Amino acid sequence: MADSRCSATRNPFTHTETPAVSVAIEDLSKSFGKLEVLKHVSFQVEPGEIFVLMGPSGSGKSVLLKHIVGLELPSGGRVTVDGRDAAAAETREQIRLALVFQAGALFNSMTVYNNLALYLREHRVADEAGIREKVMRALQILSLEAAAEKYPSELSGGMKKRVAIARALVMEPQLMLYDEPTSELDPVMAATISEIIATLKDQYHVTTIVVSHDRDLALNIADRVGILMGGQLVFLGTRDELRASADPRVVDFLNPKIDLANPRFKQLET
Amino acid sequence: MRTLTRVLEGIGSTLQLLVQSLSHVPTLPRQWGRFIEQCYLIGYTTLPIVAILSFFIGSVLALQSGYSMENFGAKQFIGSLVGLSIARELGPVMCAILLAGRVGSAIAAELASMKVYQEIDALETMNIPPARILVLPRLAAVLVMMPVLAIIANLVGWFGGAIVAKYTDFIAIDPPAYFAALRRFMEFKDVLNGLIKAEVFGFAVVLVSCNIGLNTRGGPREIGASVTRAVVTSLILILVLDYFVTKALL
């Protein structure tokens, strides 16, 4: 992968270049007590690509993302970001990574503006005027200017989601992780988010991992797709391969038929 | 056995949090705003209740000692007794107990809810250590505000004693006599001992409450459990520390 090694993350705000990073999941297992959530999962995400991870609810997608940012420690196997152990605290100092949490995880005691500004202030990225410019730019990208002085409790679910994305954007990350960025959004805003994710990748070569149930997102912007079921990867390939897949689990997951004559929950009972 | 390991774990994680917070001391000047905000929350909001309680403690002390000392004809020493008890023991302990109830609980609730709603996780992914922006400003603020609270508790308590001493029929000691007695047996060292105690208790209450809040696991129900645990642990700690600090300072 010599050529993608050279690809770089161009920062949307300062237009400086930092090398894009790769992510490697090697034989990752995770258990909470007796519950085995991830079972020997392995895959690679190449620098500057969009990797979409799909899978039924409860299959362990969020848990997998948390391993990449070092919030969960593997029970077995290893996760590395650009060759560095994701569980080590130094990795977060050397590589800028941002996670858009499924529930937003906004700072409830701060306004939207301060939610975005916190990272920039704490790391002294710019002076107040520079911070203002970056924050307003990110808010504008997600059409949130009007919400700048509101508190998270005053926002709708979809707005919170967009604030969470904006907050990740201002960090100018080399690795961007989204946990269900389009759930809770109307179809147009969902499409907008897909466009933003794809644009960031095209223009700035940010390595991106998106956890999503959104078929439109996966089939339109993913470079590669992985499907996680019951803690195991049952599909790994490009989006064309995904469309062409004949695996019944994949086909049923992507196009579930609503069968009123023989509903699924009744099949379980028998 | 389970309780013992939990206590030891608690002590370990508290000390670890202390070390982490201290390692960020150089960032304190940049956190002036947070420091002032915490001084306000810790000091200003606790002040009214500290004043009310110490006034009544001073009054009751005067009343009780007046009642029992009258029998020995020693009631002119009421001022000394009230003064010393409040300065050396009751003032600091009372301030710390009120701090645990008013501030320790609030800290535990705030940090526990930040933990439960993943705000702490978000800080960590942003490479902003919670010890730096959440714990350190609170520790610095309590170190500044605790002596202030304790001094006010002393003054108001002494004053409360003076009023009761004057207006109670069977005591009837004028304030000048009361304060003369208070000064006769009290040295600056007694007041200083009390302030050191207050400082130690206050620091411990805030540190323990922060640690319990940050170590909350599970859902929203655990927030309440953390608040209770923070207050109970703080109260026990205050009394245990009181014994050892008193002994060390004698």
Ligand SMILES: Nc1ncnc2c1ncn2[C@@H]1O[C@H](COP(=O)(O)OP(=O)(O)OP(=O)(O)O)[C@@H](O)[C@H]1O
């Ligand atoms: N901290 C934890 N402690 C115990 N079990 C957990 C913990 N976090 C997750 N789990 C369990 O791990 C499994 C996978 O959870 P995860 O959140 O990764 O699902 P998901 O694939 O993201 O689902 P969804 O699409 O609904 O978000 C679930 O069964 C969940 O109960």
Ligand SMILES: [Mg+2]
């Ligand atoms: Mg999830």
